[in-house]
Amino acid sequence: MKSFLTRRLLQLIPVLIGMSIVVFSIIHAIPGDPATVILGDQATPEAVADLKAEMGLDKPVVSQYISYMKDVVTGDLGTSLRTKKPIGEEVLPYLTATIELMLISMLIAVVVGINAGIIAAWRRASWFDYTAMLIALIGVSMPVFWLGLMEQWVFAEKLRWLPSTGRINAREPVDTITGLLLLDTLIRGNLPGFWDALKHLILPGIALGTIPMAIIARITRSSMLEVLNADYVRTARAKGLSELKILYKHSLRNAFAPILTIIGMLVGLLLGGAVLTETIFGWPGIGRYIYDAIGSRDYPVIQSGILIVSTIFVFINLIVDLLYARLDPRIKFR
Numbered sequence: 035m036k037s038f039l040t041r042r043l044l045q046l047i048p049v050l051i052g053m054s055i056v057v058f059s060i061i062h063a064i065p066g067d068p069a070t071v072i073l074g075d076q077a078t079p080e081a082v083a084d085l086k087a088e089m090g091l092d093k094p095v096v097s098q099y100i101s102y103m104k105d106v107v108t109g110d111l112g113t114s115l116r117t118k119k120p121i122g123e124e125v126l127p128y129l130t131a132t133i134e135l136m137l138i139s140m141l142i143a144v145v146v147g148i149n150a151g152i153i154a155a156w157r158r159a160s161w162f163d164y165t166a167m168l169i170a171l172i173g174v175s176m177p178v179f180w181l182g183l184m185e186q187w188v189f190a191e192k193l194r195w196l197p198s199t200g201r202i203n204a205r206e207p208v209d210t211i212t213g214l215l216l217l218d219t220l221i222r223g224n225l226p227g228f229w230d231a232l233k234h235l236i237l238p239g240i241a242l243g244t245i246p247m248a249i250i251a252r253i254t255r256s257s258m259l260e261v262l263n264a265d266y267v268r269t270a271r272a273k274g275l276s277e278l279k280i281l282y283k284h285s286l287r288n289a290f291a292p293i294l295t296i297i298g299m300l301v302g303l304l305l306g307g308a309v310l311t312e313t314i315f316g317w318p319g320i321g322r323y324i325y326d327a328i329g330s331r332d333y334p335v336i337q338s339g340i341l342i343v344s345t346i347f348v349f350i351n352l353i354v355d356l357l358y359a360r361l362d363p364r365i366k367f368r
Contacts, residue, residue, distance in 0.1 A: 042352055049348060050341075054106075057340045058099050061333055091333075102337065112334035116327070121338045125323065129342065130213025131201060132312070132319035136304050138235050139243035144297065147247040151254025152281055155262060166251060173248030182241040182314040189237060199316030202231050238315040242308065246300040253296045257289035264288075291358060298354035302347045 086092045090101065105112055111121040150170070154163040190198035202208060202215055208227050211218045216235070219228035261267065262285055270280050309321035316322075320339055327335035 042355070046348055050345060053344050054103065054341055055099070057337060058102070061336050106341070111338040114332055114335050116330045116332045121335055125320065125338065125342065127213055128318060128320040128323040131317060132308055132321060134214045134216065135235065135238055135242060135308065135317060135319060138239035139304055140246065142239055142243040143246035143250055147250030148254050148293065151251040152258055152286065154255045155258035156281060158259065167255070170248040170251045173244045176244060178241055178245065179310050179314055181244060182238070182311060185237045185241055196237050197234050198237070201234050201318055202227070206230065238311050238317055242304060242311045246303060249296060249300060250293065254293055257292050258285060261285045261289040294354055294357060298351050301350045305343045305347060
């Protein structure tokens with residue numbers, strides 16, 4: 035186990051380096067000059083040249099990349115060209131906001147998707163099976179931005195049940211501890227704040243979790259259909275075990291490996307979809323942070339933001355690999 039983990043961690047190094055090179059190259063190929071964006075179109079060429087020299091943008095791209103990676107290795111993500119603040123400190127509130135949104139979205143996707151897939155497989159060719167798979171097909175095909183706008187129009191504008199933007203009521207701020215507002219409000223015993231934070235999470239959480247939920251439902255149904263025809267399931271029924279115990283204790287555990295794989299992959303989908311979702315709902319997450327940085331050509335923020343998101347995705351896939359052994363004792367790490 036330790037040798038496997040060490041080997042996998044060492045394998046992540048070239049992956050992250052290669053990823054950083056690709057991101058760095060693409061960003062610097064984008065038309066536009068950050069110095070001109072910061073100073074404005076009326077700035078003199080001399081002022082632009084001085085600012086580029088101050089930011090190191092007058093150096094060759096290779097030198098800029100090496101200098102940037104040296105700082106990253108030492109834990110320095112650089113300074114935002116727009117706000118002049120250290121990115122490592124500035125990005126933390128945005129990152130925790132995105133993590134909270136992702137956790138709620140994945141919770142919705144996993145709970146609804148797995149249960150819908152199990153019931154659809156159990157009641158194969160029934161009205162529930164056809165309805166669930168039709169809804170899953172619609173969910174996969176539905177653009178996140180359209181769903182988000184429709185949610186805002188129906189539940190915020192017409193029915194006025196839920197807030198349409200933001201993370202919490204600005205007039206009732208919460209003193210943060212972990213940065214996760216649901217957890218912080220519970221720690222402080224602030225139940226009205228918890229309910230307010232939860233209401234702000236519902237619409238973006240559903241919008242972001244719809245596509246993963248549909249995918250998980252379809253994968254769960256396919257995996258369960260294979261398992262439910264196995265001999266040990268028929269033996270369990272012959273012994274008189276309840277259907278609930280057969281489905282969730284015996285069948286789901288043996289069908290969960292492909293489901294776990296797709297859940298790990300969907301984290302990347304959630305991170306990518308967070309940019310659109312956070313922009314639509316005014317959610318102060320890392321997706322919105324990167325989006326605003328792109329508009330102002332804030333290269334250090336774009337690079338660091340994408341590097342953080344990519345690193346999270348890589349490590350979550352490593353965790354998924356390690357969880358396989360917990361689910362299936364036949365899997366051995368070498």
